[in-house]
Amino acid sequence: xxxxxxxxxxxxxxxxxxxxxxxxxxxxxxxxxxxxxxxxxxxxxxxxxxxxxxxxxxxxxxxxxxxxxxxxxxxxxxxxxxxxxxxxxxxxxxxxxxxxxxxxxxxxxxxxxxxxxxxxxxxxxxxxxxxxxxxxxxxxxxxxxxxxxxxxxxxxxxxxxxxxxxxxxxxxxxxxxxxxxxxxxxxxxxxxxxxxxxxxxxxxxxxxxxxxxxxxxxxxxxxxxxxxxxxxxxxxxxxxxxxxxxxxxxxxxxxxxxxxxxxxxxxxxxxxxxxxxxxxxxxxxxxxxxxxxxxxxxxxxxxxxxxxxxxxxxxxxxxxxxxxxxxxxxxxxxxxxxxxxxxxxxxxxxxxxxxxxxxxxxxxxxxxxxxxxxxxxxxxxxxxxxxxxxxxxxxxxxxxxxxxxxxxxxxxxxxxxxxxxxxxxxxxxxxxxxxxxxxxxxxxxxxxxx
Numbered sequence: 001x002x003x004x005x006x007x008x009x010x011x012x013x014x015x016x017x018x019x020x021x022x023x024x025x026x027x028x029x030x031x032x033x034x035x036x037x038x039x040x041x042x043x044x045x046x047x048x049x050x051x052x053x054x055x056x057x058x059x060x061x062x063x064x065x066x067x068x069x070x071x072x073x074x075x076x077x078x079x080x081x082x083x084x085x086x087x088x089x090x091x092x093x094x095x096x097x098x099x100x101x102x103x104x105x106x107x108x109x110x111x112x113x114x115x116x117x118x119x120x121x122x123x124x125x126x127x128x129x130x131x132x133x134x135x136x137x138x139x140x141x142x143x144x145x146x147x148x149x150x151x152x153x154x155x156x157x158x159x160x161x162x163x164x165x166x167x168x169x170x171x172x173x174x175x176x177x178x179x180x181x182x183x184x185x186x187x188x189x190x191x192x193x194x195x196x197x198x199x200x201x202x203x204x205x206x207x208x209x210x211x212x213x214x215x216x217x218x219x220x221x222x223x224x225x226x227x228x229x230x231x232x233x234x235x236x237x238x239x240x241x242x243x244x245x246x247x248x249x250x251x252x253x254x255x256x257x258x259x260x261x262x263x264x265x266x267x268x269x270x271x272x273x274x275x276x277x278x279x280x281x282x283x284x285x286x287x288x289x290x291x292x293x294x295x296x297x298x299x300x301x302x303x304x305x306x307x308x309x310x311x312x313x314x315x316x317x318x319x320x321x322x323x324x325x326x327x328x329x330x331x332x333x334x335x336x337x338x339x340x341x342x343x344x345x346x347x348x349x350x351x352x353x354x355x356x357x358x359x360x361x362x363x364x365x366x367x368x369x370x371x372x373x374x375x376x377x378x379x380x381x382x383x384x385x386x387x388x389x390x391x392x393x394x395x396x397x398x399x400x401x402x403x404x405x406x407x408x409x410x411x412x413x414x415x416x417x418x419x420x421x422x423x424x425x426x427x428x429x430x431x432x433x434x435x436x437x438x439x440x441x442x443x444x445x446x447x448x449x450x
Contacts, residue, residue, distance in 0.1 A: 006030050006042045026396060027405060034061035037421050037428050039405070048431055050406045050420040055224075055256050055367075058283035058324050060421035065327070066286045069319040082313035084113060093318035096325040097280070097294065100265045104274045110297045115309030116289030116317075118255040118281035119147025122218075124307050125277050125293045126151055126169075129216035129249045131306065132299040137171035137214040139204075139248075143179065143226030143411075144219060146253055146279075155218055157226060173211055175200050177223065178235050181360040181371065182411070186381040197238035204242055216249045216277070221267035224256035227410025228362060228369025228417055236271035243276075249299060251277040255291075256367075259283035260328035260422055263338035263365030270364070286320025328422065334365075337422050340429060341365040344418060347433045355444035357391050359384055368418035371410060375447070387414030391443065398439035404432055 009030030013021070029041035037060050040046050052060065059066060073089060074080070082090070098106050112128070114120040126138055140146070140155040147153065153161060154168035162168065176184035176196055183192035185199075203209045221236060223229040243250040252275040257267040259282070264270055266278065276299060281291035289311070327333065345361060348370055352358040359373035372392040373385035380386055389412040396416065399406055409415050420432070 113312035119149035122152035135215035145225035285317035288317035290317035
């Protein structure tokens with residue numbers, strides 16, 4: 001039984017843990033219990049968790065069915081670590097993943113188990129595509145996030161993570177990603193979408209563009225760390241058409257936006273496209289570390305041992321992940337995700353219309369972003385107030401003080417993000433909206449009457 005306070009644990013953590021720690025700086029607590037959408041700290045205070053392991057806990061903390069699957073596996077005497085040797089648990093897990101794929105890919109799919117984190121899946125996919133095509137460059141998009149490993153970081157847009165790490169993987173070409181509120185072309189709306197699509201196609205097809213044909217194109221159907229920015233269907237369709245025409249493998253990073261979070265099992269499904277490669281991690285392991293790459297067998301040019309990882313045989317993650325996959329595939333589950341997401345987005349849109357510090361509300365399903373602005377600050381090229389990291393940080397702090405955990409992201413850290421459990425209840429949504437609205441309205445009043 002714990003007899004120490006939050007301060008005891010957080011002081012010790014700051015003494016022995018690296019300066020790279022991030023969440024404890026915003027949420028200075030020691031968590032001792034968790035269930036569903038709630039966590040409890042060492043001081044006995046409960047918090048509504050709308051971060052849930054950055055979207056890892058699709059069914060919330062300590063889901064009964066997930067825990068039972070892991071306990072049953074342990075109790076059975078089955079091996080818990082098998083490298084890439086097969087087991088019945090692994091066979092069920094692969095079958096569960098393949099059952100969620102579009103038919104065009106499912107009938108031609110291969111799977112590669114990687115080391116535990118999403119960044120490992122990114123690096124594996126890049127190696128795969130370079131091996132299969134014989135080409136060396138990769139095309140990524142501004143605002144994208146694909147991990148913190150040396151190769152994955154090269155494909156990531158955020159400068160803060162990259163500025164002090166020189167000589168990352170060479171040969172990365174960044175393209176503009178459609179972002180209606182802060183359109184890279186200064187257009188917004190449908191005009192901005194068309195410009196992004198035309199620019200992408202022209203750069204790959206123009207023999208004078210200076211951009212050689214890459215080994216792969218990688219993107220998120222909904223950018224997560226970039227600020228919860230859904231790609232328009234028309235843009236995704238263009239990217240898929242052009243990459244198919246030029247025989248360029250298309251990698252869809254579904255590490256955060258996949259596994260039902262968007263209201264579809266895979267976020268790219270909304271656009272009716274089928275990628276060549278899918279990156280999966282976070283929720284795929286049912287709370288346990290797991291990452292995999294699923295890809296078209298035509299790319300399977302690897303030889304034995306061409307990609308490996310000691311912990312790619314995590315049997316607990318496979319047992320837990322199978323439960324999550326089966327749960328989100330049940331009839332009606334995804335409709336509930338969409339319904340709950342609509343409740344949150346509509347309420348936040350109403351809040352945006354009442355106060356001055358919210359510039360944009362966007363997202364799909366239960367992946368929602370709220371971009372905060374300085375209403376008295378400078379305007380960008382489109383006439384929108386500049387993003388405000390300070391206001392977003394204040395909102396995050398005030399929500400935490402009221403018992404709600406949410407994370408920031410996006411340009412300048414100005415976007416508060418909803419990554420709650422997909423099983424969140426309507427009453428928990430009401431609690432979140434009450435806390436969030438109270439914090440935002442309070443700060444908005446203070447700013448107005450300075």
